[in-house]
Amino acid sequence: xxxxxxxxxxxxxxxxxxxxxxxxxxxxxxxxxxxxxxxxxxxxxxxxxxxxxxxxxxxxxxxxxxxxxxxxxxxxxxxxxxxxxxxxxxxxxxxxxxxxxxxxxxxxxxxxxxxxxxxxxxxxxxxxxxxxxxxxxxxxxxxxxxxxxxxxxxxxxxxxxxxxx
Amino acid sequence: xxxxxxxxxxxxxxxxxxxxxxxxxxxxxxxxxxxxxxxxxxxxxxxxxxxxxxxxxxxxxxxxxxxxxxxxxxxxxxxxxxxxxxxxxxxxxxxxxxxxxxxxxxxxxxxxxxxxxxxxxxxxxxxxxxxxxxxxxxxxxxxxxxxxxxxxxxxxxxxxxxxxxxxxxxxxxxxxxxxxxxxxxxxxxxxxxxxxxxxxxxxxxxxxxxxxxxxxxxxxxxxxxxxxxxxxxxxxxxxxxxxxxxxxxxxxxxxxxxxxxxxxxxxxxxxxxxxxxxxxxxxxxxxxxxxxxxxxxxxxxxxxxxxxxxxxxxxxxxxxxxxxxxxxxxxxxxxxxxxxxxxxxxxxxxxxxxxxxxxxxxxxxxxxxxxxxxxxxxxxxxxxxxxxxxxxxxxxxxxxxxxxxxxxxxxxxxxxxxxxxxxxxxxxxxxxxxxxxxxxxxxxxxxxxxxxxxxxxxxxxxxxxxxxxxxxxxxxxxxxxxxxxxxxxxxxxxxxxxxxxxxx
Numbered sequence: 178x179x180x181x182x183x184x185x186x187x188x189x190x191x192x193x194x195x196x197x198x199x200x201x202x203x204x205x206x207x208x209x210x211x212x213x214x215x216x217x218x219x220x221x222x223x224x225x226x227x228x229x230x231x232x233x234x235x236x237x238x239x240x241x242x243x244x245x246x247x248x249x250x251x252x253x254x255x256x257x258x259x260x261x262x263x264x265x266x267x268x269x270x271x272x273x274x275x276x277x278x279x280x281x282x283x284x285x286x287x288x289x290x291x292x293x294x295x296x297x298x299x300x301x302x303x304x305x306x307x308x309x310x311x312x313x314x315x316x317x318x319x320x321x322x323x324x325x326x327x328x329x330x331x332x333x334x335x336x337x338x339x340x341x342x
Numbered sequence: 343x344x345x346x347x348x349x350x351x352x353x354x355x356x357x358x359x360x361x362x363x364x365x366x367x368x369x370x371x372x373x374x375x376x377x378x379x380x381x382x383x384x385x386x387x388x389x390x391x392x393x394x395x396x397x398x399x400x401x402x403x404x405x406x407x408x409x410x411x412x413x414x415x416x417x418x419x420x421x422x423x424x425x426x427x428x429x430x431x432x433x434x435x436x437x438x439x440x441x442x443x444x445x446x447x448x449x450x451x452x453x454x455x456x457x458x459x460x461x462x463x464x465x466x467x468x469x470x471x472x473x474x475x476x477x478x479x480x481x482x483x484x485x486x487x488x489x490x491x492x493x494x495x496x497x498x499x500x501x502x503x504x505x506x507x508x509x510x511x512x513x514x515x516x517x518x519x520x521x522x523x524x525x526x527x528x529x530x531x532x533x534x535x536x537x538x539x540x541x542x543x544x545x546x547x548x549x550x551x552x553x554x555x556x557x558x559x560x561x562x563x564x565x566x567x568x569x570x571x572x573x574x575x576x577x578x579x580x581x582x583x584x585x586x587x588x589x590x591x592x593x594x595x596x597x598x599x600x601x602x603x604x605x606x607x608x609x610x611x612x613x614x615x616x617x618x619x620x621x622x623x624x625x626x627x628x629x630x631x632x633x634x635x636x637x638x639x640x641x642x643x644x645x646x647x648x649x650x651x652x653x654x655x656x657x658x659x660x661x662x663x664x665x666x667x668x669x670x671x672x673x674x675x676x677x678x679x680x681x682x683x684x685x686x687x688x689x690x691x692x693x694x695x696x697x698x699x700x701x702x703x704x705x706x707x708x709x710x711x712x713x714x715x716x717x718x719x720x721x722x723x724x725x726x727x728x729x730x731x732x733x734x735x736x737x738x739x740x741x742x743x744x745x746x747x748x749x750x751x752x753x754x755x756x757x758x759x760x761x762x763x764x765x766x767x768x769x770x771x772x773x774x775x776x777x778x779x780x781x782x783x784x785x786x787x788x789x790x791x792x793x794x795x796x797x798x799x800x801x802x803x804x805x806x807x808x809x810x811x812x813x814x815x816x817x818x819x820x821x822x823x824x825x826x827x828x829x830x831x832x833x834x835x836x837x838x839x840x841x842x843x844x845x846x
Contacts, residue, residue, distance in 0.1 A: 178815060178818075180811045180814065180815065182807040182810055182811045184803045184806060184807055184810075185803070187803055187807075189803075189804060189807035189808075189811075191807065191808060191811040193811070193812070193815050199808065199811075199812075201804065201807070201808060202804075206808075208808075208812070210812045210816075212816075216702050217701070217702065217758060218702070218704075219809060219812075219813065221805075221808070221809060221812070223805065223808065228805055228809070230805075230806070230809050231702070231756060231758055232809050232810060232813045233701075233758065234845070239810040239813060239814060241806040241809050241810050242756065242758070243802050243805060243806050243809070244753065244800070244802060245752065245753060245764060245765050245768045246765060246796070246802070247690075247765075248802070248803060248806035248807075248810075250806060250807055250809075250810035250811075252810050252811050252814035279694055279695075279696075280695060280696075280697045280725050281697075281725050282725060285529070285533075305533060306695060306697075306725045307686075307695040307697075307725055307726075307727065307728055307729050308509070308534065308727070308728050309695060309728075309729070310530055310533075311692075311694055311695065312692070314692070334697070
């Protein structure tokens with residue numbers, strides 16, 4: 178079974194030959210791969226090197242926690258990959274960015290109005306939660322197309338606060 | 343004398359106090375909000391009573407309910423922990439009026455030190471230098487603050503009169519940006535303390551935040567337990583503390599002078615029990631009194647580890663009317679201790695608090711490691727309380743050993759389900775300036791970046807890719823197996839649907 182696994186900008190072609198042999202970008206490795214009890218903890222012996230990691234799904238990707246660092250990995254087989262590439266340019270394009278509340282809280286300030294131009298890194302909303310005032314910033318430049326909340330509103334987690342397009 | 347203690351707090355500190363009570367053979371009473379019914383402090387205590395709904399003002403700030411529960415359960419003393427009611431003189435007074443021992447200072451000392459103007463005047467009179475500012479001028483209007491600012495000089499800080507923990511604090515570089523910053527400081531102070539009053543203070547640049555732990559009994563004995571280095575802060579929130587301070591270490595004369603001044607400051611308000619005098623120390627080792635925290639500190643464990651003195655147990659003994667078991671000469675610093683505050687905050691996303699269920703924890707153990715924590719697998723991090731979930735403390739014979747141990751312990755510390763600042767601490771341990779002890783209170787904000795630190799790290803992307811692929815492959819195989827089996831009574835699609843839902 179062949180997979181294309183993407184981490185950040187890098188792609189790895191991983192072919193699983195059997196339970197104990199894999200080929201990564203053309204290089205053969207002997208592996209022993211075990212999951213530890215019922216937890217998302219995995220032990221990998223890679224050519225004798227002992228590696229422990231936490232791997233769990235988050236939306237469409239796998240989060241790998243390895244040596245204290247997170248690696249979000251997208252694992253696709255060849256078919257999924259070609260489907261995504263075919264659809265790619267449209268999905269990747271300049272769609273809308275919906276600012277969602279990362280946690281329940283109280284909207285302290287909405288720093289922008291509809292139609293306003295914003296720069297990347299500009300504060301959009303100040304949300305109070307866990308006794309802190311948290312500044313939610315725009316991940317990119319654009320125009321605020323819709324504001325759904327006002328200061329003083331209580332919001333739930335994942336509630337859409339405003340849209341930048 | 344009391345034999346049962348009510349702990350008017352939650353989280354790791356409530357657990358910490360319960361542990362001390364257990365060791366002293368005292369009964370414990372926990373209180374909890376609706377969000378904390380399953381919290382560790384409720385499970386560890388001998389008795390537990392509900393306070394009210396999750397928000398603090400309906401639960402942990404309800405002094406009346408807490409006193410009712412104390413009476414109902416027959417508790418003879420109340421330990422306030424830190425935060426919540428710990429520095430509220432009115433609450434301490436209510437305890438005294440009800441005939442309960444308040445495990446902390448006298449209400450009058452809390453008042454004296456809580457009113458920063460009185461505190462500054464008192465310690466100034468005792469010969470302690472203070473930072474220039476408008477503390478003690480009362481509640482000033484915006485116009486008055488703007489008029490006074492140039493006299494103090496820029497840069498300066500706006501601080502909340504009722505404040506603490508960096509809330510309602512703003513830094514001002516010029517008169518032009520000041521009006522807006524005063525407004526936001528007042529707003530935050532109002533939300534956090536119900537009091538929007540603020541004052542101005544000169545910003546000491548290149549300053550270190552160094553504090554002295556003191557203990558005082560009811561017989562007039564007051565001692566200091568050395569210093570703690572608390573300069574590593576972000577937005578005035580401490581992130582890492584150590585004892586001793588690399589800046590003071592090797593200068594016993596400075597330590598003794600600061601210790602003696604701290605003792606004098608405490609005595610000037612008739613202080614009893616554990617307290618902390620915070621100083622700002624500039625690069626020429628001039629120190630300025632900042633404030634006194636009239637309670638147990640979050641970072642007390644580093645002092646416990648290097649002195650061998652259990653501060654919480656001493657607090658309880660003092661409250662039971664016992665004399666201190668130590669004289670100043672008994673206090674010896676042994677080795678080095680570092681504490682990392684583990685917060686549910688994402689260091690890769692502007693330290694945004696992270697909430698959710700902790701699905702898995704692997705806690706570091708082994709030589710020289712201590713973990714004070716209030717969480718367990720399955721525990722829900724709620725948005726109602728602050729984001730501190732655990733404290734990791736390591737001891738070493740030398741600072742270098744403590745750092746290497748901390749590195750090792752951070753590697754072992756795995757928390758899945760919420761984002762934590764563990765990667766931040768790992769990067770900090772690798773920072774040359776941290777290793778060299780060359781940092782001030784601005785270091786984290788001005789000279790430290792996660793991105794820059796990550797660049798120097800070993801990249802294990804290929805191994806991560808292999809792991810992710812093997813896990814994904816295993817899942818695909820399992821799903822395929824379920825579909826292939828035909829002899830099931832329900833549809834395979836239904837089985838697959840259930841299985842997938844389980845995996846979410």
